[in-house]
Structures are given as C-alpha cells and as structure tokens.
Amino acid sequence: GCGDAKAENKEASGAPALQKVRVGGDSAIFSLQFRVAKEQGIFEKNGIDAEISTFSFGIDTLNAVLTDRVDVGEAMDYAALSAISKGDLKVLSLFNSPKATSSKLFARDGISKPEDLVGKKLGVQKGTVNEYIWGKYFETFHIDPKAVTLVPLQSTAEILAAYDRGDIQAAWFGTAFFDKAEKIKGSVALNDQSAINIRTKGFLVAKGSLIKDHPEISAELNKSLAEASQYIIDHPEEAAELAFKELKIPKENALNEIKNQWEFDVRFKQEDYDQLKEIKEWSIANGYIEQDFNLDDKLALDGLKEAFPDKVDIK
Amino acid sequence: MRYVRKGLQMGIVSWLLFLILWQIFAMNSNQDYFPTPVQTFRGAVELIADNSLVTYVFISFKRVLLGWLLGSLLGIPAGLLIGRFKWLRQLVEPYLNFFRFIPALAFITLFILWFGIGEQSKVILIMYATLFIVILNTAAGVVNVEDDKIRSARSLGASERQILIHVIIPAVVPAFFNGVRLAMGNSFMAIVGAEMIAANEGVGYLIWTSRLYSKTDWIFVGLLLLGLMGFTGDQLLRWLGKTSLKRYGIAKETRFGR
Amino acid sequence: MRYVRKGLQMGIVSWLLFLILWQIFAMNSNQDYFPTPVQTFRGAVELIADNSLVTYVFISFKRVLLGWLLGSLLGIPAGLLIGRFKWLRQLVEPYLNFFRFIPALAFITLFILWFGIGEQSKVILIMYATLFIVILNTAAGVVNVEDDKIRSARSLGASERQILIHVIIPAVVPAFFNGVRLAMGNSFMAIVGAEMIAANEGVGYLIWTSRLYSKTDWIFVGLLLLGLMGFTGDQLLRWLGKTSLKRYGIAKETRFGR
Amino acid sequence: MISIRQLGKSFQSGAGKKAVRYQVLKDVDLSINKGEFFILLGPSGCGKSTLLNLIAGFEKQTEGELLVGGEAVDRPGKERAMVFQHPDASLFPWLNVRENIEFGLRMQGMRKGERKAISDRYIELAGLTGHERKFPRELSGGMKQRVQIARVLANEPDILLMDEPLGALDAFTRRVMQEELVRIWSETKKTIIFVTHDIQEAVLLGGRIGIMSIGPDSRVFEIMDNRLEYPRDLTSREFNLIQKKLQGIFQDDLYFHL
Amino acid sequence: MISIRQLGKSFQSGAGKKAVRYQVLKDVDLSINKGEFFILLGPSGCGKSTLLNLIAGFEKQTEGELLVGGEAVDRPGKERAMVFQHPDASLFPWLNVRENIEFGLRMQGMRKGERKAISDRYIELAGLTGHERKFPRELSGGMKQRVQIARVLANEPDILLMDEPLGALDAFTRRVMQEELVRIWSETKKTIIFVTHDIQEAVLLGGRIGIMSIGPDSRVFEIMDNRLEYPRDLTSREFNLIQKKLQGIFQDDLYFHL
C-alpha cells in the first residue's frame, strides 16, 4: 500500500539510513516500551525510524500487521497465536509480560472456592488472553465449561460495572482495578494467575517479509525495547508521565502498573516456547484456531539471539 | 402489473450488478480481507448449518424492533408536546440538540451499570438511538403545520385538545412516519454497539467476534444480514404506511422508491 | 431584543436545571460510575492542564467536519441525480435502502483494511455515515418538488439542465439542509467508533481509553465534549442557513428552536 | 360589536440593511354592529385580507385599537369563523368532502345521524352531491372553495369573516351561494364581514359597504349605506343606482390619488 | 393547430374495494386553429382545468386523441405556457416579483438590461410597481396571480393556456389585464385558450367560445362564434346580444339535463 512507498522514499533520502518501521501498539501500558523507545530516541539510536499507531487491543495491532497497515505489532500469547495462524507473521521475542500477581480473579455472592463458580455468570473479554485464562482455570479446577456462563464484555470498565451490579459473579481484574473490585460488597479475591500456573506473555510480532528483507531490524527492535525497559525501571515517574501524555492513562494507574503489574524484560526462553505451544494446542482443541501450523516456522529469533545471546535458550 | 414487473426487473438488475461488481472487486483484493460473494455464501452456510444464523437474525431483529418501537412510542408524544408548547420547546431544545450528538455507543458502560447486561440495556440503547430523531422530526412537523389549518379548526369550535388530536396529529403523520423510518436506520447503528455489550448472540455480536478473530467472511455475512434486515423492515414499514396511512399523505413520503 | 434576551434566559435556565439534576442524580449514585458535575469539571481541568483536551477537540472536530463535508458534497449531487432520473432511482434505491442499515461501526475493520489506519479511514467512515442520510433527504426533496413549478419552468423555456439548476436545486435547499443537519448527528456517532479502533487522539479515543481504566470522570468529559461540539456545529449551521439561505425558506426549517 | 380605531398594520420585508417596511393599513376607523352584513370592497392588494386577518386575530396590528365585543383581539376565537381566500391550506387533506364539512359539528360532539342530516343539506347547497367521498386534492378549484364555505356555514358561528369566498365560482353556483348566504343571515342575524372586489356582489349582499383606498396606507375612506330590501332585484332601478354610484367612485381619477 | 377527437379522461379515487372511477371528460371533440382566441366556458367542476391540463401535457387522457401541431401530446412543451388557476404552487418562492417575471427571459439568456426593460413594462401593467422586491409569500392573492400572468406574458409563448387567470382580480385591474391580453394577441397572433366562468369576460375576449356541459361526462357541447371587432364595447347592442344568448344557454333547464 501507500505506507510502503513512503517508507522507501525516506530511506532513499535520509543520509544516516534510518530504517522506517511502522509499529502498532495497544492503548495500555503493554505498549509503553514502544513509546519510551520512541520518545527517548532509543529507536533512532538503534537505526529505526518508528512510526507508532495506537489500537484498542493487541489483537488489533496484529490484524493491522496482517493487512499490511503496520509492520510490527504486539499481543499476548493467545491473541498472538490466533493471528500468526492466519498469515505470514513472525514472533521476534517476548518483550513484556504481566506478573503472576497482576491479575486476580474476584468473585462475589458468597463464592469462596473455584468449585462455587459452577452455574454462575463470569465476565470475559473475547478474543483476548482472558478467554484462555478462563479455559485454563476450568481445566485446572475441573470445572465443566458448559456448567458456567461466560458473558462477553468489551472492556474492563464494562466488566466492573456488570460485576458491581451483580450481573456477573466473577471476573479477572488487573492491578488498576483491585481497589474497586475489593470495595464491592461481598467481593473476594479467589486466586491470581499463579493458581493455574500460567503467566500470560506479551510477544513482539512482525510481518514475515519485513524480517526476511531486513533481518537486522529484529535485533534493532529488541535492543531498543530492552533499553526502554531499563529506562522504565529506572525512571518510573517519567514513564508514567509519558503514558499519560501519549495514552491518557491516569498517571497514578500508570505508575501502579509499572511498579506492580508488568515485568519489562526482553527474552525468549524454553518455557516461553512451551507455553506458546501449549496454548496453541489448547486453542486448536477448543476450535479457536482452525488450522494447525508449525510453531517453529513462525519464530524468527535470530535477531534476538544476535542482540542478547544469553536471553535465548531454546532447542 | 407492468410497473410491478418492471420494478422487479430493475431490482434484480441492481442486485446482479452488485454481485458482479463485488466479485470483480473481491478478486482484485486480498481475499482474506475481502471475501468474494461465493466465500461469503459459504460462510453463511457454515452459520446456517449450526442454526446460529437464523437465531441471531431473530434475536437482533427482536431487539431492534423492541427498542425502535419503544423509542417511537416515547418520541412521538414527546415530539407532539415539544412542538406544541413553545415554553417546553425552549426548555427542552438545548438538551435535544446536545444529547442527539452523544452517540449511544459512548454510553455503553453507563447503560450496563444502570440497566444491567440483560436485554434491558440493549433495548434501551436502541431506544436511545431512535428517540431523538423521532422527537425532532415529530416536533418539527408540529411546528410546521399550516397555521390556516389550526386557525380554521379553532374557529370551527375545536378545543385545544381536539386541535391536537384531530388536526395536529393527522397533519404530522407524514413527518413522524419519516422520522420513524430514519430512526430505524439508527437502530441498526445501535444494535451493533448494543451487542458488543455482554451479548452471546445476535448479528452485532457476530460482527464483533468475527472482527476479533479476523473471520472476514463472517463479518460480511453480518453486514449483509444487517442490510437485509433493515431493507425488509423498511419495506414493511413503507407498505404499512402506504396502505393504512394513505389518507394522511404518506404516499407522497414513500414516493421516493417503489 | 426582548426575544433574544428571553431565549437566552431560557437557555440558561435549561442548563442550570440540568446541572442541578445531574448533581442530585450523581450524589445518589455510585460516584465511581457517575461523577458529579464538580468531579467532571476537575477531570476536565486535568486534561486541559496538559493541553490534550483542546487538541482532542480540535482533532475530532476536524475529522467530523471533513467527513461530513465530503459526505454532503458527495451526497447532494448524488441525491439530485437520483431524485431527478427515475431509472437511476430504480437502479440505485435498493442499494440505498440496504446500505443505510449497515452502520459505519460495522465497517471499521474493513475500512482500516481498505484505507489504512491514518486519517483517511476515519474521515471516510464519517463520510459513509453522513452520505446516505444526505442522499435520501435530497432525493426525497427532489421527488417532492411541486409539479407545477417544474411545469411552469419548462413552459417558460427552461431546458432540463436549467430546470435542475434554477428550479430543483433552490426548491430542494430546505430538504438538503435538513439532511445535512441530521447527518451531522450521524457523524458524531461515527467518530466515536472511528477513534476507538485506531487512534491515539480525539474525543472518541478519550472515551475509549478512559473506559479501559474506568476513569468515569473523563468519560463524562468526553460525552459532554461530543454534545458541545455537536451543539456548536448545529447552531453554526443553523445560523448559516438562516442568514445565507433565507430566501429558500430555511427559516421555516429552523423555526423549530431559537 | 366590532370597533376599530386608528388601526394600522405594516410588514417588514427582508432583513438587515435591505429591510423595507410596507405600511399596508393606516388610520382605519370602522365599527360594525352585531347582525350586520358588512361588505369590504377594494382593489386587489389594498389590504382587505390583512384587515380580515386582524379582526380574526390571526395577526396583530402594529398601531391602533381593535375591539370585538368590547375586548381587544389578541387571538383567534371560535365565535369568529373565517372563510379563507385560498382554500388549499385550510381544508383538511386527510378528510373527504363530507368529513371536512362535518368537522365542526363533530368537534361539538354532535352524533353521526344529526351530522349527516346537516352535511347533506350543505353538500347539496354547494353543489357537491356525488363528490362527498372525494378528498380535497381531487377537487376542482371552485369545489374546494365550496367545501370551505359549506363547512363554515354548517357550523353557524357568530361572526362570519369571508374573504372573496365566491370569486372562483361560476355565475350559477355563485348565485345559489349568495342566496343561501342572505337566507342564513336573515334567519340567524349573524354578523358577516364579506370581502369582495365585485361591485354587483357588494350591492347584492351588503347592508353597508366599506370602500377601501388603494394601498399603501390603505384605509376605509367611505362607507355606503344600502337599505334595499332582501332579496334584491339585480335589474331594479335602485340597485343599478347604487351600483353606478360605486362604479363612479372607482372610475374617478381622484380615487387613485386618495 | 390543436385537434381533439373523442377525448375522455377519468380519475380513480380511492384504492382497492372502495375505488370509484369518476369520468370527468367524455367524447370531447374540438379543434382550435393557430392564432385563435378560444374561450372555454363552463360551471365550476365541469372539467375546464382538466381539459387544459391535457392540452398542456401535464396529464394523459384515458381515451381518444389529442394532437397539437399534428403531434400527439405526451409531455409539456415550451411552446405551450400555462397560467395556473392557483398561483401558489407555480411561483418560485425564492425569487422576488421581478425575478419571477424575468425567469423565462433569463432562461433564454437575455441580458440584464434588456430583461429589466421588459419586466418593468409588465410590472407596471400588472400594477405591481413598488412591490418588485416582495417575495410571493408577501403578496396578496390577486397580486400573486398578476405576477403569474406577467411572467407568462413577458415570455411570449406560442400557445397560451390560461385557467381563470383574472378571477381573483378587481374590476379595474381586470379590465387593464383584459385589454393588454387582447393587444398582445392581436399584435402577435398567439393562440390563446382561456378558461373562465364569467360570461361577460368570455364575450369580451373570445373569438370562439366553447361551452362545456356540467360534469360528470362533460364535453364541449356548443361552440359559439363571436366576430365582434376588437376592442369590444361592453355597452354595444351586439355585445349584449351575444351575452344574452350565452346567459340563455346556462339558464335553460335543458342545460342541466344535457
């Protein structure tokens, strides 16, 4: 499309040949590293001229990659898999993941153990990793998915509202919502994600052709994100300020999330691979992914390996 | 008879042309994102096979119908009163011209909070989307009733109440018929938003989830269904208007079209 | 003068009443979901402080204006032609009454696909949302031009082209003015959708992101901004109509309201 | 009954810099007694309809005083019924001929049988037999006017304001209506104010004939008494004398320089 | 020029089971030569306007043949100009008096200066001096009609179809317009078909006078030649003779049983 044409022009004219990359980020802290890397000139330093577009969810950024509207996107494992099953996408690294404690399952109306969920209404954000977490949760606690009602809602605000009213009896909330969820009468935190022994992970995904034509981009991107991670850890206040400025995330929420919810770390380990594989299997088994594919074909870890040899360990 | 047949032919011509253009267009695009009529048809068959298509259409139609009906039933008397009483008009008009620009979509969170995640909030959302356009059209109709009609009714001894019932209402029928038809368009706009709320079923839900999973053919099925439902509803409404409201001059309003 | 003053008073009364009702209502609700006017005001101040509020309003308004203008510029001539030529009407009408029920919102994914994630797809989405209502109103206006006017123009020696320019267009001005006003409402419905999916600026985005973090006061700021922008745009349009299109009978159209 | 003193009426045409004021009536002095058959005679455009509208309370004078039954007229009242110069705006298009004529009776709660008896009579009188079930748009110009007259006569108001009611009728129908009017007036002693530009008609009907000067600044500059017995003989010497006298006034050059 | 054979026209009123057909015209035979001043005389509702509409090509006959200049009439043509019975629908409300009168000239591309010279003349003739800048809604009933006549006369069409054009005018204005009509006709030898219900007017103007029977099934049952020299003297013996003869026809009981 027209984006490509523009990219080439810039390439030709710029003397210090910066690589133009169109990046899609979601509108939460998940994409903070991108924003920091851009604002702090980290991308530029690594030879990348990044143009960031914002979408609602990670899955939207991958859809944009699929349709060639951006070159690079981000998504949690579950959404990432559903997208890479559809087109020529490559996973470049795991770059940001929520801590296990960052997401808690709250329940109300006297529910005190997982088994009590049977027959209840539960809030879910469809198409996001939230859907997988529930699936996994049912598996772990031997709850028949047919014995509960999953109520799809669009964003956490709606989930909270429905939960507050008692229209749903349980839902997962992120750190930003712990206070509000706790305040609701009869509401208790049942579990966090450690109970089901998974941690959702955020992956950096790029258009396959981009990596094929410009293999160096992967290393540059990963270096930038790693550097941005360090910056965020060192300067949480500034990063939160940026989150407010760029994304209109309330500053206190941003700070809270930076400190407590996210682990900014660029890597790709065996456990990460295993988890992707497991989710893939699960998605196929549950019909969320129609076409099986070879996961290894979808990985392009050379760039990461080149930048941080010790951060990649995979057979 | 000749007209009926000709009109029919014309309709068929239109749709054939449409299918052909679609096919050509789709064949020249990436079909993952722009399915051809055939692919869309296959998508529809999938959905029909597990019975969800018919259920979805039925459910969405019910919601639209209910919300639209409530909106109209509320909007018509409100519009009549607002059009009739100048002080009320002056009081209420700023709100009307303010709220009509706040789309139903922006209210989703609040509506869940106030009305829950059940049918209620969906129907109310659709009602909200139809309400303003019906009120505005009706009120404008009332304001534009020819003075001479009201004057002669009054000098023929009609009371204010009788003027409302026997002059204003009949004279306004075309205006509110028009409003109600336009409002139906808005209902369909709202159903897509409404079914993003906590819905497990419905055409809006189909489009929404298909979007998340990038099932473009299903998105297309959803779009076509919305169009078809709207088209059918509109034709029904027009037919009703033509037959039962004929003496109020609806024929003229529906003259645009077959 | 007296009327102006009185109207103004009435306007102020309306808004004061509104604020009071809001305050009472909010105080009796959970303020996490329903902030009071004061809380909303504070939220607005936060956003004004870092300049984003003004930028957002500006950006959204620009999008709405552009899309709406394009939609109107496209819709008016299309409506004129469709109204004027019966064969064209018969050919195109099925589409019109089909697509007008497929809401812009449902097209978001496809529009991003076709037109990218930049301004283009947003503006086109808004254009789409305004197009049909403008076409329909204009075409209906054309169809309803009194026969006697066209007949006398023809017997006074006007060519078909002249009839279009000197009779149909002036006679249709009130109808398309009305269409254009209604369409503005639809633009605001579309902007929220457009800015939800791919944008990091604009009032629609503000509402969306505030939802992610349940910042209800900011949601309210967004809602109020939409209302205000719409209200302002509408008043502007009405004023324009009243002053520059007076001789075409717009005054009557805008008679509903001040 | 009706007392008019120093009455004036002006219209503003255009707005802003281009505004022009037209003084239509100026210094009109007139009093009309209960039970009078008063004729307003004057050339086209002199202000006859305007004066009638003022008496009816449809418009507000800009100067002077206008009392009906001792009270200032500020709004239409059911004791004053108007037959408009153009029937199009005042007939109810959703009612057929019979229903239009029965409208006033129905408003007063008269039962169907009674209503039918009365409307039958007026339908015959107005020569509308056989057309009872036609709607106004299906009538000829003269027929519409006859419906309007029949509707008002059937209702027997205290004061009848008639604006060139018989202008559009052929000689025969006209004669029938004139006779009926005289009959009704002599039987019921209603007050009738009858506008015409036909001198013969003026002499045939009127007890007093008010002659208006050419506009602008029109006024009733002479009132002629006409004490001829009813029914009047068009061929009688006295009749022709009065007619000649009136013609003399209008042919006088002086009239054009009043 | 105009040749009418076995012409019939019926209207359907109502639909479905309640439908009634009214046969308005039946077996009308008439031919009118180029340059004739032809009068159509008949009582209200007999079908005069209907016949004129057929000749103008505004409606289609249901039976028989209607040729103008040897060709079947199937649509309005610019050689046939109509002065409508009611001017409201045919005047252009967005043009003022002068602009309305100049409309035809402007369409033919005449320059401003020339146009003004012509319109000035007709404005004076129609007694509209001083009202040039008024818009139709600001005119009296008679003034609107005068604008319509002036507009058509200024345009000098080949065939003038005039439907009771002078009915709403006072005697004086009427006389002026009649004289002007005769003058224009004698100078330019246009064909004029003039509908009236006024016998004196018929005799004053017409070369031949076609008398229509009372509807339904109306036809032109007699054509009277009138060879009097123009300008005609209302008081001459010959004039009165013809007038009497015509009156005789309408007063004859036989007429009502034709």
Ligand SMILES: Nc1ncnc2c1ncn2[C@@H]1O[C@H](COP(=O)(O)OP(=O)(O)OP(=O)(O)O)[C@@H](O)[C@H]1O
């Ligand atoms: N709304 C208006 N604005 C400006 N002028 C007006 C308006 N209404 C009426 N007039 C003017 O007032 C004058 C008198 O009009 P009116 O209708 O009373 O005349 P009339 O005596 O009834 O004439 P006719 O016999 O032709 O009906 C006219 O010159 C007309 O142009």
Ligand SMILES: Nc1ncnc2c1ncn2[C@@H]1O[C@H](COP(=O)(O)OP(=O)(O)OP(=O)(O)O)[C@@H](O)[C@H]1O
């Ligand atoms: N659309 C219609 N539907 C049914 N009947 C109609 C329609 N148009 C006209 N008519 C009937 O045709 C007859 C003749 O009407 P037309 O207007 O030609 O009369 P006219 O001679 O011009 O009378 P007038 O002198 O009152 O204008 C009337 O009886 C009328 O009711």
Ligand SMILES: [Mg+2]
């Ligand atoms: Mg008048």
Ligand SMILES: [Mg+2]
């Ligand atoms: Mg007629």
